Amino acid sequence: MSIRIDNTKCIKCRACLAICPGDLIEFDEILGATMDKQQRCWGCTACMKMCTKGAIELVATDYKVSSPIIEPDDNQTCHHRMSTMTTQASDDKVTWTITKTDGEKIIIETLKSESNQY
Amino acid sequence: MKIKHLETDILIIGGGTSGCIAAKVAAETSDYKIVVCDRSYIIRSGCLAAGVNALNAYIGPDETIESCLDYIKEEFDGIIREDLVVSILEKLNDMVSILEDMGLPILKNTNGSYAMRGKHSIKINGENIKPILAKPLIEEAKVTLLEEVYILDLLTHSGSVVGGIGYSKRKKSLYIIKAKATLCTAGGAAGIYLPNNQGQNAHKMWYSPFNCGSGYAIGIRAGAEMTGFEMRFIALRIKNTIAPTGTIAQSLHPVHRNRLGEDYLKDYDRVTTELRLHATTQEEEEGRGPCYLDTVGIDMKVSNLLEKAYLNMAPSQTLDWYDKKMPTDLGVEITGTEPYIVGGHSGSGYWVDYKRRTTLKRLYAAGDVCGGSPKKYVTGCMAESVIAIETIIEDLNGLKGIELPEMSVVEKITNFTNRIDEASPNDTKKLEALELQMQKIMDTHAGGKSTNYRYNSENLRMAQAEIISLIEITEYMVVKNGEALISLAELRDRLMVAIVVIAHLLERKETRWQCYQSNTDYPQKSEVYQCYINSRYDGNQMIMYHRPLVRKGLGYEHTN
Ligand SMILES: Cc1cc2nc3c(=O)[nH]c(=O)nc-3n(C[C@H](O)[C@H](O)[C@H](O)COP(=O)(O)OP(=O)(O)OC[C@H]3O[C@@H](n4cnc5c(N)ncnc54)[C@H](O)[C@@H]3O)c2cc1C
Ligand code: SF4
Ligand code: SF4
Numbered sequence: 139m140s141i142r143i144d145n146t147k148c149i150k151c152r153a154c155l156a157i158c159p160g161d162l163i164e165f166d167e168i169l170g171a172t173m174d175k176q177q178r179c180w181g182c183t184a185c186m187k188m189c190t191k192g193a194i195e196l197v198a199t200d201y202k203v204s205s206p207i208i209e210p211d212d213n214q215t216c217h218h219r220m221s222t223m224t225t226q227a228s229d230d231k232v233t234w235t236i237t238k239t240d241g242e243k244i245i246i247e248t249l250k251s252e253s254n255q256y
Numbered sequence: 257m258k259i260k261h262l263e264t265d266i267l268i269i270g271g272g273t274s275g276c277i278a279a280k281v282a283a284e285t286s287d288y289k290i291v292v293c294d295r296s297y298i299i300r301s302g303c304l305a306a307g308v309n310a311l312n313a314y315i316g317p318d319e320t321i322e323s324c325l326d327y328i329k330e331e332f333d334g335i336i337r338e339d340l341v342v343s344i345l346e347k348l349n350d351m352v353s354i355l356e357d358m359g360l361p362i363l364k365n366t367n368g369s370y371a372m373r374g375k376h377s378i379k380i381n382g383e384n385i386k387p388i389l390a391k392p393l394i395e396e397a398k399v400t401l402l403e404e405v406y407i408l409d410l411l412t413h414s415g416s417v418v419g420g421i422g423y424s425k426r427k428k429s430l431y432i433i434k435a436k437a438t439l440c441t442a443g444g445a446a447g448i449y450l451p452n453n454q455g456q457n458a459h460k461m462w463y464s465p466f467n468c469g470s471g472y473a474i475g476i477r478a479g480a481e482m483t484g485f486e487m488r489f490i491a492l493r494i495k496n497t498i499a500p501t502g503t504i505a506q507s508l509h510p511v512h513r514n515r516l517g518e519d520y521l522k523d524y525d526r527v528t529t530e531l532r533l534h535a536t537t538q539e540e541e542e543g544r545g546p547c548y549l550d551t552v553g554i555d556m557k558v559s560n561l562l563e564k565a566y567l568n569m570a571p572s573q574t575l576d577w578y579d580k581k582m583p584t585d586l587g588v589e590i591t592g593t594e595p596y597i598v599g600g601h602s603g604s605g606y607w608v609d610y611k612r613r614t615t616l617k618r619l620y621a622a623g624d625v626c627g628g629s630p631k632k633y634v635t636g637c638m639a640e641s642v643i644a645i646e647t648i649i650e651d652l653n654g655l656k657g658i659e660l661p662e663m664s665v666v667e668k669i670t671n672f673t674n675r676i677d678e679a680s681p682n683d684t685k686k687l688e689a690l691e692l693q694m695q696k697i698m699d700t701h702a703g704g705k706s707t708n709y710r711y712n713s714e715n716l717r718m719a720q721a722e723i724i725s726l727i728e729i730t731e732y733m734v735v736k737n738g739e740a741l742i743s744l745a746e747l748r749d750r751l752m753v754a755i756v757v758i759a760h761l762l763e764r765k766e767t768r769w770q771c772y773q774s775n776t777d778y779p780q781k782s783e784v785y786q787c788y789i790n791s792r793y794d795g796n797q798m799i800m801y802h803r804p805l806v807r808k809g810l811g812y813e814h815t816n
Contacts, residue, residue, distance in 0.1 A: 139460050139497070139572050159305040160459075160466045161296045161404055177458050180465055181497075181572040182306035196572065198579035201457055201496040221579035223571070232383065234567055236578045244578060246563060253363035253381045254309040254565040256373070256507040 139199045140176035141185060142222075145169045147193035154185040154194060187227040192235075195222040257673060258429040263660060264291040264400065266648055267419050267435035269407050270442035270471060272302030273634055274623030274641035276389040277354075278439055281642055283398040286649045291433055293402040293422055295742075296466065298390040302443055303464050303624070304634070307383035309503055309569040311355070311362075312633035313348055314378045317369060321345045324376065325808065328631050331528050333768055333781075335487065335788065336603060337628030338808035339610050340640075344629055347639035352378065354638070358388050374506040383568035385634070405431050406742055407470060408672050410438065410478045410619065413661045417478065417619035423673060423745070425738030430673050434660045437618050437648045440606070441641060444489075444598035444624035445469025445753045447691070447746075450699035450706070451594050452498055454692075460572065462491050462498045463596045468746040469753035471625035472597070475606055476752050481615040481792045481801070483627040484603035485753075486760035486773045488595035490709060492533045495546070495589040499570035504549050504562065504588060512536070513587060514544040534770035537592050537708050548587030559584045592771065594695075594705050597753055600624035600632040602772065607790050607803075610811040612644035615792075618651075620644045628788070628806075676741055677734045687735075687743045690726060694751060697722045702758055709771040713762060720758045727751050756791060759798040763789045 148170030155163055155171065163185055164172050171193070173179070186194045198221040219239065226233040230251065236244040265288035268275045272294075279292050294301050315324055324345050329336055352370070356362055363371040363379040370378040393399050405422035411434065412418065419435040446463035459465040476482060492501055504510060511519045512532070520539050521527055527535075536547045551559075559582060566573040577583060599605030605627030606614045614621050622644040623637035632640060698704055701719035703711035730748055735741050766782040767774050790801040806812045 139457055139575075156297045156403070157300050159296050159301045159464065176456050178465070180305065180459050180461075182300070183571045184300035184305050196575055198572075198575050199457055201453060201460075221575060223575045232567070234571070234574070236575060238578055246560075246567060246574070248381075248383065248564050248567050250381065250384055251361050253361045253371075254379050254503075254568055255363070255561045256309070256379065256503050256565040 139181045140179035140197060141173060141181070141194050142197050143171050143173055144193050144195070145172070147191050149191055151190070153188040153190070157184050157188050159184060183225060186225045187232060190226070192224040192226065195224045197222050257676070258427070260429050260431050262291060262400070262431060262433045264289045264433065264435050265437065265652060266290045267433050267438045268292045269420055269438065269440045269474070270294060270302070270625075271298035271390065271393070271401070272441060272443055272623065273304055273389065274441035274637045275439075276393055277638045278441060278622065278641040278645040279393050279396070279399050281645050282649065283396045287398070288649065288652060289400070290398055291400045291402060291435065292393060293405050293407055293420065293431075293433065295404065295406040297403050298393065298401065300386050302386070302467065304382070304386035304389070305464065306571060307385060307569045308634060309382050309565050310373050310377040310379055311352060311635050312377045312502070313631060313636040314352055314370070314376060315345065315349055316372050316375055319375060327376070331530070332487070332603060332630050334786065334805065335484070335768065336630060337806050337812065339806050339811050340608070340629035342808045343610065343643055344632060344636045344639045347642060348635050351635040351638040355385070355388070358392070360385060360388055377502070377506060381568055402431060402433070406745055407442065407474060408745055410474045412478055416617040418660060420474070423738070423741065425742050428738055436655065436660060437620065437652055439644055439648060440471050440475060440619065440621045440625055441623045442471025442625055443467035444596060444600065444604070445472060445750065446596050447695065448597060448698055448750050448754050448757065449594040449704045450695040452591070452705065453496070460496070460498055462493050462500065462593050463598060467624070468749045469597060470749040472605065472756070473749035473752035475614065475616070475619065475621070476756055476793050478616055479792060479794065480619065481607040481790050482605065482756060483607040483788050483790045483803070484605070484760070485597060485757045485791070486764045486789055487602040487604055487769065488757070488772050489598045489602040490533055490595050490771050491593045492536055492590055493593050494573060495591045497570060497573045497576050498593055499566065499573040501549060501588070501590055503565050503569070504551065508551065508554065508558070510549040510551050513548050513550045514539045515546055516544055518544070520544070520547070530769050530772060533592050536590060537771060540591070541708050546589050547591070548589055550587045551583040552585065552587055554584055556584065592705060592709070594699070595703065595709065597757060598624050599627050599629070600637050601630060603628050603630045609813045611647040612640065613647060613814070615814055620648055672745070673741065675734050675744070676737060678736060680734050680736050682736050683733070683740055684743065687740060687747060690730065691747050691750070694723065694726055694747070694754060698754055702761060703774065710774050710776050711761060712775065712777045716758055716762050720755070723751060723754050723758065727755065756793070756798065759791055759800065760789050763800045
């Protein structure tokens with residue numbers, strides 16, 4: 139499980155750069171934000187919450203020893219093998235969008251002012 | 257490489273939970289200059305990056321300091337520093353008020369009291385807890401923030417700690433920070449043992465993979481006394497994502513079932529955290545695993561609330577449920593983690609006096625890095641940090657007028673940062689291989705998950721020899737760039753912690769706790785070890801001490 143950055147969506151705003159607790163995100167003048175240390179990502183989603191463009195997604199994994207992050211490509215079946223999650227954070231809430239392997243989208247909102255019930 | 261010199265009154269190493277609150281209190285109650293140094297960015301650094309969803313240490317309406325002390329004592333079979341634990345308990349509920357005042361949402365009952373989760377936890381929305389703690393510091397004029405600076409070592413002079421040396425890979429700079437007092441709040445250690453997941457998922461662990469034990473290692477290298485490194489913390493967590501289970505276990509009280517559908521905890525009359533882990537490990541070992549928290553058939557509404565609770569703390573778990581099976585359809589599979597060294601959960605860390613002074617002059621410790629007082633969690637770490645900073649202010653007031661010594665630090669700098677040589681081959685893979693080698697040795701020979709946490713003296717001696725040879729390899733390793741230098745620093749810190757863990761495991765010749773410390777040469781408890789196991793590294797070897805238990809009301813002070 140790690141994040142993946144979609145550079146076609148990245149507007150190079152740099153908001154996600156100084157946030158990662160492991161300092162894993164780099165910047166490329168041409169591509170924008172990049173992260174190539176998948177094996178070091180904790181999956182904390184701190185970077186995702188900074189991105190207003192939904193360019194960073196968390197990719198699920200089957201937790202086999204070295205299951206690779208599947209890169210987006212033309213092969214849709216390959217791209218959709220794992221569910222993914224993106225976030226939109228605002229001052230009062232975080233909106234989480236999960237895209238399941240069959241393409242179904244689940245949207246969950248967590249309000250910042252509302253405590254967990256559990 | 258550029259060298260930057262800084263001078264301050266108080267240096268805080270690690271801007272996590274403990275570091276942030278210490279800086280806030282120091283800024284509010286004194287005029288001292290403060291430098292907070294963190295290896296990453298304090299807005300989301302440390303354990304709290306993704307959030308937490310309960311404050312696990314709170315004295316509820318039906319509890320007292322006395323009853324909480326008894327609970328913690330029972331959980332760790334008496335091997336706790338009662339003086340430290342009581343001093344934390346006395347401040348716990350004030351920390352909750354501070355967090356609420358800073359804007360943390362806490363669930364309330366209709367009568368205005370906090371909604372409890374079990375006896376000692378209160379329910380919050382902790383997704384934003386780290387930004388809440390960090391933001392005031394970013395705006396505070398008395399605080400200089402040094403972010404993305406990895407502390408490599410302490411600066412010492414005539415037996416006192418006088419600051420630290422840090423390295424920034426992005427600014428390609430070395431920082432020499434002189435300070436009149438230094439507070440270590442750099443967290444515990446993950447990644448010493450082979451983690452539950454490997455390869456691409458290696459960092460899907462419970463404890464922060466970015467807390468590499470530096471907080472311990474800098475002190476060990478400088479000769480500080482450490483306690484309880486044999487009291488490893490092993491958590492019962494959700495399989496694969498290694499997300500916390502307390503949210504489900506303490507709210508829904510699901511039955512723990514093995515694959516035969518049996519409630520495997522029902523025959524225990526008293527279930528401690530340690531026993532729950534031990535029982536689960538035993539089920540797996542005897543072929544009755546996998547084990548589950550039986551959530552099948554829970555209400556959809558409940559399931560939706562759980563999904564939200566996890567998004568606010570361990571978001572990968574909610575994604576994993578949607579990717580595979582929902583908790584309404586399949587029980588939540590649980591298993592033991594690799595051993596972590598975490599003073600905020602068990603008792604490993606600096607040996608401190610009642611006021612959180614370490615055995616090194618002018619070095620103080622609090623939070624996960626500080627030993628003797630388990631079950632601190634967020635609020636306990638904060639309470640301890642407030643005690644430490646109050647001591648620092650008191651000590652500095654007494655020192656008024658003292659000047660920081662001029663000193664030569666050339667030796668320390670050349671020791672480590674001169675190891676960058678751009679002509680050397682790209683060694684990332686080599687460093688990764690060495691890290692894996694360390695984790696594997698610890699796993700198979702020092703009581704990792706693959707041996708169901710058991711070990712014996714012969715295994716430990718083999719592990720000791722292998723870890724020493726890894727230390728020797730890394731001692732002379734030259735790396736290509738700053739990035740690799742940080743990886744080397746992480747490995748160096750983890751190896752230092754590993755060697756101390758082994759020394760402590762060798763020294764406690766009994767089995768005091770199942771899983772945490774289970775020695776097959778000495779499978780029983782022994783009265784002789786009704787004490788703390790402490791150690792000090794003198795530059796060549798580990799010197800071990802057995803220290804008598806400190807009971808409440810005694811306020812321990814360093815004497816020898
Ligand atoms: C996943 C998870 C869930 C948890 N859930 C709960 C919960 O629900 N309730 C609860 O009460 N407690 C919970 N805890 C425990 C609690 O979060 C910790 O005990 C507490 O936050 C520790 O505080 P700390 O200041 O000691 O460490 P941290 O907050 O981790 O701070 C350590 C800091 O030191 C920095 N650092 C590390 N090495 C270096 C170096 N070499 N140089 C410079 N800086 C460095 C790190 O970047 C970090 O910012 C949880 C812990 C984890 C890991
Ligand atoms: S998910 Fe967390 S650990 Fe992973 S890159 Fe983003 S901020 Fe870093
Ligand atoms: S926050 Fe999003 S858009 Fe901005 S640089 Fe990062 S990935 Fe690109």
